[in-house]
Amino acid sequence: MPEPSASTRLAAHINWQASDLGEPAGWTHALRLSIDILLNSPWPQLLVWGERQVIVYNQAYVDLAGPGHPPAPGARAPALYPPLLSASLDAYQRARAGTPQHLMNQRLALLPGTNATAIDADLHLTPLRDEHGQVAGVLYAVARSAAPAHAVPDATGLRVLVVEDNLDSQYLVCEMLKAFGHDADGVAHAEGALDKLAGGRYDVLFSDVSLPGISGVDLARQALQKTPGMHVIFASGYGEALLRHVDFPFQSLQKPYEIEQLQAALAAVAGGARIGSGAPNV
Template sequence: MNRTDSAPSPSTDWSRTALGARDGWPPCLRLTVDILLNTPLPMLLMWGREQVMVYNDAYAALIGLASLRPPGASVPSMQPAAWSWNSAAIGRAWDGHSASYLGNNLPVWRDGAVTQLALDLYYTPVRDENDSVAGILCALSPSRAAPAAAAEARPLRLLVVEDNADARYLVCETLRALGHEVHAAASGEEALPELSRQSFDVLFTDVSLPGMSGVDLARRALRQAPELALLFASGYGDELTRHLEFPARSLQKPYDIEQLQSALDQIARLPRAARP
């Protein structure tokens, strides 16, 4: 009989993550993370209303996104599809109800492209010592249902402006997997020369940037390229962009791949001269 002993994630310095040092965790979090990290099943934990994400190697392999580095333990800049596909399902879990959802098509990465994979999802509320729901554990498994064919969208040329290096890498990788051509900048000051040198279909910028804001960048970009479509990402929803003097779309952070793809599909369907 073979036996393998393994301490839960011995190499992880949890004090550097959003969860803090393991000694300060409640017992329910310790137990759930131990289970998650020591199971071969793909699992994803969302802890707290801040949506700190912890996941295992099997989940990272299933989703196929190169930037996923287990065990995570941070608030994601883009929500995983298992969390964002059905707000009602997540709401029921926060209300304390376990539930399973079979044969749901969710996006995964395969060979550098996004495809739809039919998955079964199982949600379990994680309760603290006061019997309050403190987090939600999601287990995933491939379903026998056939995945739906991914819809084709016309490729766009985007300039992504995001000061957070990890978030910038993730969104650019996602956009390229969706078939778009992407260039990136870390600030408005860095983006302006790119807008002068090249022609873009979309400026996708964070609203809150160091130095020049995303809104000020958009104003200056439109002077150079009046037909440029504008897409903002903001932790404040459309609060900072709804009263602008020019048309733009806005995504609430953290957004998911379906919301991003939907916004770009809407832009791609418009004639260039009619794009907001």
């Protein structure tokens, strides 16, 4: 009987049940093969799997992204598009439709802990088909570009309180905000956010709409009673339905959102833009 590959042995020691992929016993052959290839590759690779866009990546990708990146292998549907996917959404959709894509010289943001704030990379997107011939995922292979792309915009330096009960997403959002020069704290629920707000002043409350216990909307309403000048940005996976009757100024982002969308919302805050009451800005 052949000896299991290094990637198969590695996969067997990962708690996949805690991920959005579930136990490997329930995986299709295509998913199992894709993860074996990804984990065994010495080159940076990232897999986007299924309609929920579950993200899996290898250690080489983490090393490229910077020490602030969550550890491999990932395997969660993102609340925030990672820089790699954010930089290539159009190409990702074409790959999902079955056409391989090659993007040269793309600017990817890095997380804190490296000497640079971004790298220029070449991206190669390969559609992965299931046993029925349907595209079930897209595999990214990443290489540093030979030539630079464009300059990184200056940070605006806001104090942001991030309220997100998915701890992986909370960590990633906070680290990305810090990478762009903001001061970010993260909590998992409204009660913790109110404690943070009582102990310090924040420029922006960035909260998921659906939280355990007190909702993000009720949290924002209480926060604005104490700090009327604070700006509110919501993230929601349920469209605008939960925000239709909000009676205070806010911006909103539809999950999953791109880091550029969050930066644009924060730039509007830094620039003193007035956001209309009850008017989501998706």
